[in-house]
Amino acid sequence: MRTIFLLLCILSVTVISQAQSKRFDKFVPGSFVDTTNKIYKGYVSWTIADQNLFGKGKGGCISYKESKDGDFVYVSTNFMKSFTMEADTFAVIKNKDFKLNPIIKIVLNNNSSKLYSYLPYTQGSGGGSFSVGMNRMPGYSSPGGIDLNYSVFYAGPDAEHLTRITKDNFTELLSNIMGDKPEALARINDKTFDHKHIADLVKYYKTGELPKNAK
Numbered sequence: 670m671r672t673i674f675l676l677l678c679i680l681s682v683t684v685i686s687q688a689q690s691k692r693f694d695k696f697v698p699g700s701f702v703d704t705t706n707k708i709y710k711g712y713v714s715w716t717i718a719d720q721n722l723f724g725k726g727k728g729g730c731i732s733y734k735e736s737k738d739g740d741f742v743y744v745s746t747n748f749m750k751s752f753t754m755e756a757d758t759f760a761v762i763k764n765k766d767f768k769l770n771p772i773i774k775i776v777l778n779n780n781s782s783k784l785y786s787y788l789p790y791t792q793g794s795g796g797g798s799f800s801v802g803m804n805r806m807p808g809y810s811s812p813g814g815i816d817l818n819y820s821v822f823y824a825g826p827d828a829e830h831l832t833r834i835t836k837d838n839f840t841e842l843l844s845n846i847m848g849d850k851p852e853a854l855a856r857i858n859d860k861t862f863d864h865k866h867i868a869d870l871v872k873y874y875k876t877g878e879l880p881k882n883a884k
Contacts, residue, residue: 701731701744701752711735713754715772729772746771760785760828773828774820776871782845784871785831786820822867839864847874 699713714732731752734741746761753759758778762771770788777784823831824842834842840857847853853874856862861879862870869880 696732696734696737696741697755699752699754701733702750703748704750706750709733709735711739712737712741713752714741715752715754715759729770762828762831764829764831773823773831775828776822777846777874779849780846781826782824782842783826784843784846784867785823785825785828787823788820820868822864834864834867836864839867843867843870850874852877 696712696714698711700708700710701713702708712734715729730743730745731749732741733744749761751758751760758775759772760775762773764771767773767787773785773787775783776786822834824834824846825831832838832842843857843862844854847857847870853870856873856879857870862873873879
């Protein structure tokens with residue numbers, strides 16, 4: 670099994686080098702689950718592959734090493750189902766609509782309907798490459814975290830059945846996701862938060878603290 674894993678890693682290095690990938694994060698404690706459901710624990714760094722103008726770039730990968738001072742290998746999204754970085758969990762989307770960047774973060778996982786944040790690829794201002802989010806690289810709210818302010822949010826039971834959250838479905842979808850906290854439901858229904866301020870709503874759901882600019 671270990672031999673097969675190493676062979677897959679070697680293949681993934683080739684895939685990622687062809688994609689001219691960039692690593693945006695440092696190594697933190699984490700793990701990944703391969704396509705056979707085997708869990709590998711160690712240290713993880715998330716890599717997002719560059720895309721060319723015609724969308725022919727490869728999907729992202731992670732960098733993985735068994736120990737803090739060990740050598741790392743690239744592991745392509747083709748060979749894994751999910752991974753963790755400290756307290757954050759990410760799923761690999763198999764839907765071809767997300768092939769340019771098949772990694773999505775699970776933001777809330779307390780109910781049957783989950784909240785996800787996704788960093789979509791958009792064409793860069795230079796016209797010859799693709800960047801992440803709103804034509805800019807994302808910031809990081811924690812060593813393994815996504816800056817939620819630059820993410821697109823989705824709801825669904827799993828990463829293969831996603832509904833993008835919009836102005837029209839915000840109240841319904843977020844009420845299902847946050848139904849276990851009446852105070853969050855009240856703030857959704859009284860319009861304290863809307864579809865443009867989901868990051869603030871998530872913080873309120875987790876901490877009970879309203880942002881300074883809230884009603």
